[in-house]
Amino acid sequence: MSSVEVNELSVRAGNKTLISEVTLAFEPGTWSTIIGPNGAGKTTLVETIAGLRRPSHGAVSILGEAITEMNERERALRVALVPQHPVVPSGMSVYDYVALGRVAHHGLFHPASPRDRAVVESVLERLSLVEFRGRDVATLSGGERQRMVLARALTQSTMVVVLDEPITGLDLRHQMNMLELMKSEVHECGLTVVATLHDLTLAGQFADRLVLLDRGEVVIDGPAAAVIRSDELAKRYGMNLRVVDVDGADVVVPVRHGDNVNGA
Amino acid sequence: MAFVAAGTVVALFVAIVCGLVIGPTSVPTWRVVGDIFAHVGIGHNTLTPLQSTVVWTLRAPRMVIGLLAGSMLAVAGGTYQGVFRNPLADPYLLGVASGAGLGATFAIIDLSHGVGTPTWTPLLAFVGAMAAVIVTWLIGGRSIRSNTSTLILAGVAVASLLTSAQTFLQQQSSAGSITRVYIWLLGSLASAGWGTVWLVFPYVIVCIIICVGAGRALDVMSVGEEESRSxxxxxxxxxxxxxAASSLGTAAIVSAVGLIGFVGIIVPHIVRLLVGTSYRRILPISVIFGAAFLVFADTIARTVIAPSELPLGVVTALIGAPVFVIILSLRRPVPV
Structure with missing residues (x-):
């Protein structure tokens, strides 16, 4: 059974169609990345998968259950979200922030159980956040902060994790670190990751599968290497793109001033 | 944290004793304390019949309504600041004050036939307060796409509409009734008897329990609506x-004692500066601290120019503002 099924999903805001009849399925233990130009509907799609938007038509189901049939708590036990612009509640400690991921487990009227605390400790350990546990969240650097937001999502202990542009504003090393961390979680815990990324090179290197979205519709859906090399990619971005092989890794390079938009 | 909690409990006890002991009829402190213990079954009555009447019929209900008003306004303010994620939120944000003001003004000016403050003033104030919040909610809180800013703006609009209606009523009336309206608006615990206490007690206790119980939810909601849903x-x-709970409790208090400002905004901030940003700590400590604070303020209000009284709202601001400024200068920036 697929862990996430998106079935003929349409999402409208007013009379504008953001997502149009998208059908996709995501398997356990895989990393899929949604790519596409600005305004393609990537964030709308992942927010709908995370249950923050209601489908106008069609359905999203997580582990076989329709997302619109769940309440917030049931949903939070099945899918976790790393938002594009997380709110940083100044004054809260890193530990307390990461522990927010356990709220769906212990509930709003009970304190964290020993098991909840053990999960938080283990995630802090895995993400090298132990030394920051007592720090005010507002004092962290961009890289530390993103790691902390990821930690909160992982403490939710869900099988599905949705990442919306998780590396925005990070330097190259921290971008790689962040994605490597997530990749090892996918392997070790058999997670299903659905991410959006602007960086096509990183998208190609970290995802098992790429889905190219444009104007709310799926254009290509396939193994990362194939999608990166397809002519359609350059066409949809409206520019000249080349894929260069560097030590076995695909690197997508934009080339300035090309008349031939289909690349070399 | 434990230190602050213990400190506020001691402050509360001292405030209760001050509220019962201080006044024109002098009653020795030890006798009052002894009599408090006698009331809970430890030892014997230590007061003369006259002292007993002064303490338990005149001062005690006033002290108890002060406790209730202080805790309710403080916890409602803290709750509003959490739910709106806004440091300027106070219990009157959604129109409770202006609704109550209009209700009371209507009662005093139009139903009093020019004399006195009619007995249904509290009822009309309560109805006005609740109506204002409900209208604000219907405008700004129902729609699926509304957020807290919509609700705050709806509150501002409703409040200004009701205030202008109230001003119009006042402008049409005699100078005598304007004075009575003004006195009512300033807030006072002077008219409180045991009847008032029992009338507001159930509302206030239930509302305080709901607000304090929401502490953990408000902590999560400090990361914003979308993330807390996820x-x-x-x-x-x-x-x-x-x-609903904060507004109901506040409306009950306002209808009983008028508009007491400053407690609802300043007490939660003082507490936050002392115990940190978690609403699981802020709200329960605010309940105790707010109660102690208001009883102290009322003791001052009724003694400094006795036999006349200072308006309670003036005293809360006079004490609260300097205390807040001192704490603010020691601990900054203001966390929310």
């Missing part, structure tokens, strides 16, 4: 329940 919090339901 963490499993039914944000809209929590928001509705805590706003």
């Amino acid at each position: 963490l499993g919090v039914p944000v809209r339901r929590v928001r509705f329940i805590v706003i």
